[in-house]
Amino acid sequence: SYELTQPPSVSVSPGQTASITCSGDELGHKYASWYQQKPGQSPVLIIFEDTKRPSGIPERFSGSNSGNTATLTISGTQAMDEADYYCQAWDSSTPRYVFGAGTKVTVL
Amino acid sequence: EVQLVESGGGLVQPGRSLRLSCAASGFTFDDYAMHWVRQAPGKGLEWVSGISWNRDIIGYADSVQGRFTISRDNAKNSLYLQLNSLRGEDTAFYYCTKGTHGAAAAAAAFDHWGQGTLVTVSS
Numbered sequence: 001s002y003e004l005t006q007p008p009s010v011s012v013s014p015g016q017t018a019s020i021t022c023s024g025d026e027l028g029h030k031y032a033s034w035y036q037q038k039p040g041q042s043p044v045l046i047i048f049e050d051t052k053r054p055s056g057i058p059e060r061f062s063g064s065n066s067g068n069t070a071t072l073t074i075s076g077t078q079a080m081d082e083a084d085y086y087c088q089a090w091d092s093s094t095p096r097y098v099f100g101a102g103t104k105v106t107v108l
Numbered sequence: 109e110v111q112l113v114e115s116g117g118g119l120v121q122p123g124r125s126l127r128l129s130c131a132a133s134g135f136t137f138d139d140y141a142m143h144w145v146r147q148a149p150g151k152g153l154e155w156v157s158g159i160s161w162n163r164d165i166i167g168y169a170d171s172v173q174g175r176f177t178i179s180r181d182n183a184k185n186s187l188y189l190q191l192n193s194l195r196g197e198d199t200a201f202y203y204c205t206k207g208t209h210g211a212a213a214a215a216a217a218f219d220h221w222g223q224g225t226l227v228t229v230s231s
Contacts (some may be wrong), residue, residue, distance in 0.1 A: 001168070033217035035153070042224060043145075043153065048217040086153050089146060090214050096141070096169060097155035097216070 003093035004100035011106045018074040020103045024089030025068060030069035030089045034063060038083045038103075046085075073105060074105070082107045109136040110220040112204045116134050117225030121195055128223060128225060130187040130204030137221075138162075138182035141207035143218060144189050146200040156202070157189065160211035172198075194229045 012018035034047040047063035087100040109124040143158040157178040201224035
């Protein structure tokens with residue numbers, strides 16, 4: 001089955017840039033989406049189709065996808081960005097939707 | 109404003125059944141695929157099942173194939189999930205989510221989520 005691999009945790013200082021990776025076989029040939037989930041809340045879509053932001057999502061969130069790795073970048077990280085982040089893709093061979101295990105972002 | 113409101117969760121014994129419902133509003137329900145995504149307490153997200161706008165395409169995760177059944181009633185703007193032969197590992201928050209497309213698609217994502225309903229399977 002298709003798997004997406006994320007680092008368990010990422011730490012970043014306020015105002016700095018956080019990068020969260022998501023790796024999968026030929027992921028660059030698929031579309032990647034990203035979700036933010038804060039404690040006790042439902043997930044929120046923050047990036048879809050690799051690079052697009054839904055309305056209302058701040059511009060400091062951006063995405064890229066190439067080769068085997070999709071990356072979520074948070075520029076000028078704020079304390080409110082502390083959350084779990086999940087990547088997701090569609091595996092046409094199974095066919096199933098797949099999530100990564102999630103990355104906990106800590107703003108120190 | 110898109111709203112998705114789940115109901116039907118609760119405590120159930122292993123081997124028993126449960127039916128989850130999701131009431132949708134704020135968008136044209138029969139234009140979009142709908143999905144169930146679950147999250148065990150303290151764990152990550154797992155796609156469970158999805159159904160296309162016209163019910164022609166239905167998919168399930170391997171972990172629930174043959175035990176869970178997804179359905180929708182476009183006249184009632186409602187999504188359902190029938191959970192049979194429940195196991196301890198099915199314990200999770202179950203989220204109703206709206207797809208970004210009418211059917212399964214490579215670009216599809218989940219752009220709105222309900223608040224979730226907790227299913228606890230225990231004797």
